[in-house]
Amino acid sequence: MSEREAVPATAPEQGSRNLAMRVAAALVLAPSTMAVAYAGGLFWIALVTLVSIGLYLEWLTVVNAARVIRVTVSGSVALAIAGWYLAAGQVNVSLVALAVGFAAVSLLSPDQRGWTAAGFLYAAAALVASVLVRLDQAQGWIALIFVLLVVWVTDIGGYFAGRGIGGPKLWPRVSPKKTWAGAIGGFAGSLVIAAGFAAFGLGKPLPLLLLAAILSIASQLGDLFESSVKRRFGVKDSSHIIPGHGGLMDRLDGFVAAIVLAAIFGILRDGMDGVGRALMIW
Secondary structure (H helix, E strand, O other): OOOHHHHHOOOHHHHHHHHHHHHHHHHHHHHHHHHHHHHHHHHHHHHHHHHHHHHHHHHHHOOOOOOOOHHHHHHHHHHHHHHHHHOOOHHHHHHHHHHHHHHHHHOOOOOOOHHHHHHHHHHHHHHHHHHHHHHHHOOOHHHHHHHHHHHHHHHHHHHHHHHOOOOOOOOOOOOOEEEHHHHHHHHHHHHHHHHHHHHHOOOHHHHHHHHHHHHHHHHHHHHHHHHHHHOOOOOOOOOOOOOEOOOOOHHHHHHHHHHHHHHHHHHHHHEEEEEHHHHHOO
């Protein structure tokens, strides 16, 4: 080994390398996700079904329950069946499949039953909400992109504001690196997205600003929730599937919280068939 190879990387070098990997992964994943979201239909439902299964399996790994094959298989099959019926337009049947899957996972789990069941609900909620927001042909694409951009900008703004400004920690016991400056920076970024949508005539300014603010807060709380689960079980990353980002849970924690809240709000306003419309038209 050469002398140069023997010298360990310094913290700034590691940070720069990690940032480069994060940016490279984002440049691939973000356009790909937006393209599939634009295509909608079977393409989007297939993607979110696979991702929801991945979220479930990662959750089981975090809570030390992945070794129980009957739990991993029953939950994954239930999510796949639900995705199939969502693609067929039978939302109610998909909900029944998820209810059966939840019961199976709960009954078959020998230990960590509560955590295992919670992981299935987490993945199932992400699946159904992601499909319902995109479902409306006229406004679903716009609503989904709005949620995605709010979450992404909240994450990016928080990252750079936190690193650039620093200051008091947001919740050091759960997430030692997150700061109040980062939280405020991410929140401010979400308002910029809302203002941009309003400027292009994609919604009224005040409702979009309020919606972006609520979703940004939900996204950050989702991030903290996932961090608390990992800290509870002494896990740093849910997996290493995404370079620079960790696992699906690490990357999608904020999105899951935001999309579920957006779907609930849309359902309350206009039912399950009009979620996208309810989010964007006031």
